[in-house]
Amino acid sequence: MWQVTAVFEDRRPEYIDFTQFEDQHQLFSDLVPIARERWGATKGIPWHVLEATAENGPAPWSDPIPLWATEGSLETDSIRIERGPEGAVALSLRESGHLVWQHPTVVLTVIPEGAVELILQYRWNLPGFQPTFVDYGVDAVGELLPVLDGRLYGGAESVILEVNEPPAHTWMNRAGSIAREWAHSWKIGVRNLSGLFVGKIARRAVDRPRPLLRDPGYIPRLRAEEARDSLGASCKELSNFKTSDVNPAVPLVVAVHGSFSCSVELASRLKVASPIATIVRFEHDTFRRISENVNALASELQRLHSKGLRRALLVSHSRGGLVASQAALRLKLVCPDLEVTVWSAGTPHQGTPIAGFGAGAAFIAGAAQVGMNAYYRTCARKDGNALGVTTAEGAASYLYSFDALPPGISAMAPDSPFIDMHSFQIEPISPRTWGGICDPVSSGSFGQGLLATAAQNFFENQPNDLIVAAESSILDGSSPLQQCNHFQYFSEIALPDALAKYLADQ
Structure with missing residues (x-):
């Protein structure tokens, strides 16, 4: 009762x-x-x-x-x-x-x-x-x-x-x-x-x-998203991209998702921005250690490089930016003639509380x-x-x-050994970075009220997108802060427009 x-x-x-x-x-x-x-x-x-x-x-x-x-x-x-x-x-x-x-x-x-x-x-x-007892300590x-x-x-x-x-x-x-x-x-x-x-x-x-150590919802989420979004699903998973499909003349655009997510929606947004681009999805379990995800991404790009891939653009969201940056760093050492460009949106390069x-x-x-x-x-x-x-x-x-x-999540804490290492290593990669400031009362805040309330406690009045402080996500200062929450970067005009311009210039 x-x-x-x-x-x-x-x-x-x-x-x-x-x-x-x-x-x-x-x-x-x-x-x-x-x-x-x-x-x-x-x-x-x-x-x-x-x-x-x-x-x-x-x-x-x-x-x-x-x-x-x-x-x-x-x-x-x-x-x-x-x-x-x-x-x-x-x-x-x-x-x-x-x-x-x-x-x-x-x-x-x-x-x-x-x-x-x-x-x-x-x-x-x-x-x-x-x-057995009442002590809930x-x-x-x-x-x-x-x-x-x-x-x-x-x-x-x-x-x-x-x-x-x-x-x-x-x-x-x-x-x-x-x-x-x-x-x-x-x-x-x-x-x-x-x-x-x-x-x-x-x-x-x-x-x-x-x-x-692994996300039980990862594969069901991926399959549900593929069924719901046919455009995103039409973009192949990186592991299924054949070496015979490699075109050395154009860059390969790789969508790299963030925590508790998959790359279907991200790939769909990128495909809308540039319908003629070759876009693939790097799907991975974000509960796994970041190093495992990095190894998988770098290995797949190294495989394609051996068959003629010369340029890759890694467009990443949130935690995916950490994976993409570290993979680019590894490829810089093992495949120095492979040009890897990293874009990250809402990525906690300095960690997130x-x-x-x-x-x-x-x-x-x-x-x-x-x-x-x-x-x-x-x-x-x-x-x-x-x-x-x-x-x-x-x-x-x-x-x-x-x-x-999960180890793949706790690694993003500001004082984690991974973030300490990442902050030290990131400069040679020079990723292009986007950050955001969220208005929690905007109509776009559907379902994010929990995070809006928590952000008031976590970020101590620092500009943030509900998940990551702007200071942590912006590294090069080349892109102005967007007025959006953590889940809206690719629905805003700035980043899709940047992709279309990048591909037009190639």
Whole structure:
């Protein structure tokens, strides 16, 4: 049974109206209609986003784990799906030992005007399903941690809050009770926020699993993007580009994607900018060590160079710029007569603090902790009004450790050994770099509200694109800062125009 309390600065706390579901499958059919019936006139709720997302499930806010028992296992071989306690469907990752499942309960509520904090409490009686102890400290071993998994939908287009938080308080009623009754409460900071909040409870094993070494959502995401974007999919993957296709007279344009992504959309944008260009995609798992990605990219270009390739332009986004720059440096040594040009947009050449926050250490609205899974979901694709996510991506978002990021992500922290090395080595490559400044209230900020809020804490008023500070992304000063967020560089005019001009000059 749920109970929801709103805390205000100028008056006493109040119990507030909510709806609870005790069957996860009701989410798809009932959540939006019931919410509209109860709060349809409330301002600040993006109903078009919720309705589109509900139609496109599984969605970041309505992704019942049981769905993956039939669909998720078809997309990836790394996620194991099994029956957990009380008949729930449990997810685990073969190589790391993570384990998680959801309780069949959901709470739906609207944040009242003037509230600064929500207190959500849930009580249940599960006689055969109890943690070994109640200490949820960082050294807990074997504990089944109850996590509030929630999302706040607010504003015209933006999902502005992700929650993935252990309970603030836990207690158990032992007095005269054979079946022990447990209760947990969570505190969520909502100052200056409004919208519809959806919350679930997920149980996690927290006995320090190893960090994820590969992205379970990588291949399903790639295949989904290829099915959705025929123009981008028509650009071959670099590993499938035949040596017989090499034309020494024209440069080969290689699209190199960033974290939690693939190169289909990037290649599509480049193809629109220059339809006659030869564009290929370098697809790679961004959870792997950057050195592994660099080796793969350099090896493929070296293969093509041996059959006549003379020039390559690596157009990269975000983390992809680190991969492209390091590959160019390696090729400069092993293939000195291969001309490699690197362009990077939103690349953390000096690192980004977001890659250093770990899971659960980013404070949103001064209170709510956000895990790595929130960032993973926030990078989901926009498909019309909905946020698109494959079942494998949805499942993977639950399987992150609380204290260790994948090595390919943590390498981007400002104080990482990789960034120290990269900053020292980058000068001979002389990449052309683009950076951006984001207006978080612009219409283009769909789904990025979490990052807009986090950026206020991470970047300390430094100009940034929500993910990378402009000072970190701009190296040569040849390109002015663009007014865009981290995901908009290739939809702006400046960079596609630069590509068309570059190719015209060749």
